[in-house]
Amino acid sequence: MTALRSISIAELHRRVVNVLQGAGIRSETAQSMARVIVAGERDNCKSHGIYRLEGCLRVLKAGKVAGDAVPQLLPGSGPVLQVLAGGGFACPAFELAQPELVARAETLGLAALVIRDCLHFSALWYEVELLARAGLAALSMCPSHAAVAPAGGTAPLLGTNPLAFAYPRTGAHPYVFDFATSVAARGEIELHRRAGKPLPEGWAMDADGNPTTDPQAALDGAMLPFGGHKGSAISTMIELMAGAMLGEFMSAEAHREMGGTRLLPRHGALILAFKPAHFAAGSGRDPIAEGEQLFDAIAGQGARLPSQRRYAARARAEAEGIFLTEAEFEQLDRLERLGLAAVED
Amino acid sequence: MTALRSISIAELHRRVVNVLQGAGIRSETAQSMARVIVAGERDNCKSHGIYRLEGCLRVLKAGKVAGDAVPQLLPGSGPVLQVLAGGGFACPAFELAQPELVARAETLGLAALVIRDCLHFSALWYEVELLARAGLAALSMCPSHAAVAPAGGTAPLLGTNPLAFAYPRTGAHPYVFDFATSVAARGEIELHRRAGKPLPEGWAMDADGNPTTDPQAALDGAMLPFGGHKGSAISTMIELMAGAMLGEFMSAEAHREMGGTRLLPRHGALILAFKPAHFAAGSGRDPIAEGEQLFDAIAGQGARLPSQRRYAARARAEAEGIFLTEAEFEQLDRLERLGLAAVED
Structure with missing residues (x-):
């Protein structure tokens, strides 16, 4: 068995920020990326944890991401917000827009956030969970790299196109799912x-x-795609809604632009936010209490809610720190010491 | 082989209206229902065609639907519209609200329609296709009867919860999918x-x-559910977004209310409408032309678009009429002649 050693959440955050800033990423972006990456480790989502650092540095070294991009939230007052990521990573653009997205959904009942021209390396659950903690239901999707054949087809065209959804709960972590449509x-x-x-x-x-x-x-x-022609249709919908409809790259174009799957894909993202109390107005029912009835019924027949395992890992990490292998600590050392020189071209 | 005989779309519409009005349904509602039912036959979606008439009459006879309900569109100007179906069938409520839904999406870029307290017997593709023909992308969902176990569970809780999506095209029928999540x-x-x-x-x-x-x-x-835990999550999302969030019945409550699956379920419905040009604003791209690139690439590798078969059947029906069996003609005769007495309690 591999020996594991614990590191506190705050200390891992500090080290991840070091790696990213050492590679030339601006401070606010590095902080934002570190929050997402450390959340992945904290929740034992290893595929979205520090494993992602090399990929982030590789695309930076290739000159295919703007590490110094300053996201810009476009002015307006309607239900559709746009934030320009400027060819940078998606997370600081989301963080910048998040308070305004919440405010619009609070006021209007429904709002959408369009993230333009970003590189997305993080799990979508991070974003929808934050919105659910602010009392909103949220649905998020984005294209990726052409790697999936449509049902009945023979060649890569669709991305692994993740879909994430969150619904607020009282006295419990939000209901959250997030999965690839492959x-x-x-x-x-x-x-x-x-x-x-x-x-x-x-x-x-x-x-x-x-x-x-x-x-x-x-x-x-x-x-x-997952689920045969049905999953293929959902993946196609994600290409359309979070690609074509936004005027941003779909997975095939992202794949061409980045020259294959070795570099992170570049595209847009779409996040929808709903205020349940607004949608339930006039029904005389509490939409959050209604949700609890469903969750109770699911748990009551022994089925698991989608993020249960993640929340259990989080509780442990918050109490005992995050456990990493010696190889992972060595990788952090190497990335901190060598910066961009640590990753292959 | 069963002998088939043709009837024109207009004549079948007239007969379906006769059946529904004969059973005591108000004229405007009967017209609206007939449009949906005849569209099902026209597109060779037999499961949503005249086969549905008996189910509509049965729930009427059981006193569990208001055949004389007059839908009411609530006033307002934001992105969330509400139409009260008043315990009647969903189709007249949708038709009443449709122009305002289109107008709001045109103005705001994004709008949602909540249909309250309705019985939904029709395919969702009918609604999203109409919205796509008005230039909008549309996503629609509703709960149904508890008949599906969540992934990892053992007993019926979720409905067959349909999900439908449409995206506008130029010079071609809209891209449309519509499927049960079972x-x-x-x-x-x-x-x-x-x-x-x-x-x-x-x-x-x-x-x-x-x-x-x-x-x-x-x-x-x-x-x-289709697609294992992923399909189960999507079905759960539909319960939440189109049930709990609206303060309307989820599938378990609909099942209890109607005393099983013999009668149509009673619940709400949620339809989201997006104006692509609004979402693409500033990108310098045409979101409809972008969609065409994806459809070309799907067709180019020999895969079918979801509604191709339906549109082919429609072209034939528009040219040659709708072909029904003698048994189907007899059923129409019987329903017209006997009204509610033609269906079992």
Whole structure:
């Protein structure tokens, strides 16, 4: 078993900020990125934790992200807000716009945030959970890299296009789900390749469009959407709503722009925020209490709510710190010491 | 092979209106319902065509729908519209609110329609397609009857909760999808039962929560959501957004209220409408032309767009009329002649 050593949330945050600032990212952006990355480690979402640092540095070294971009919130008063990320990372743009998004949804009942021209490396649950803690229901989506074939197709076109949703609760963490609309994440296929293990049936097709269980053939071919033609339709909807409709890159264009999946994709993002009390007005019912009835019924038949495992990991990290392997500590050391020189071109 | 005979769209509309008015439904509501039902036949969506007439009459006979309800659009000017269906069918409420929903989305970029206290028997594609023809992207959802177990659960709780989406196109029918978030429709399980055929694996569980391929055991037990825990999460989101958040029935309460699945469920519905040009403002791109690029790429790899089959059936019906079996003509005769007496209690 790998030995683990604990680091406090605050100390890990400080070190992640060091890495990012050392690589030339402006201070406010580094702080914002570190909040998201450390939240991933805190919740034991290893795929969105410090593992992401190398990818962030790699795209910076390639000159394909503006580490010094200052996001700009466009003025206006309607239900649609726009924030320009200016080719920088998405998180500081979201943070800048978040109070105004909450305020508009509070006033109008419904608001949408368009994030323009960003690189998105973080989990969407982070954003929708924050909105739910502010009392809003929230739905978030974005394209990614063309890596998934549409149902009935044979070649990569759709992204792994994540979809996240949150609903506020009283006296409990918000209801949150966040998943890729592909059957599996690309990283899971990579893990099978490294382990020399075949993929489960139904995950991928090879470059000729035939079903495959060979991880390398899958990486050279296309992944499949979850849930057959229904999942494929939802992934297509995400391309349309968070790509075409915003006038931002869809996954195929992001893939071309970045020259493959080695660099983070560049695109827009769409976040919808709903004030439940506004939608329930006149019904005589409390929309949050109604939600609790559903959650009770789900738990009552022994089913798990989507983020339960994450919240349990969070409670442990808040009490005992975050546990990392020695290899992870060494990676942090190396990234802090070498900066951009630590990552391959 | 069953002999088919053609009837014009206008003549079928007239006959469906006759049936509904004969059963005591007010004229405007009957017209509105007939538009939806005939659209189902026209597009060869048999499950949402004249097959639905008996269900509409049955719930009327049971006194569980207000056939004379006059929908009422609440005043206001923000992005959230409410229309009170007054315990009547959903379609006249939608038709009443549709022009104002379009106008608000045109002005504000984004609008939502809440339909309160309605019975929904029609396909959601009908509504989102109309909005896309008015130049809007649209997303629609509603709860139904508790018949689906959440992932990891053992008993019916979620509805078959349909989700529909449309995106406008130029020179082509809108992109439209509409599906149940259960693996299969309840009607498909019933068809397997009648044919004495086992269900495919993964469709259902029996009353003890064990997987089953026996159709009767499935009808006595629970259906499963499509796409495992991801589909289950989406179905849960629909319960929350179109049920709890609106202060309207979720599927479990609808099921209790109607005393089972024999009568149509009673609940609310949520429709979101987006003006693409508003969301793309400042991008320098045409969001509709961008959509075409995606549709071309999907078709270019031999994959079908979701509503292609429906639009092909529509073209045929518009040219040659709608083809019905003699049994279907007899059913229309019987319903016209006997009214409510034609349906069992």
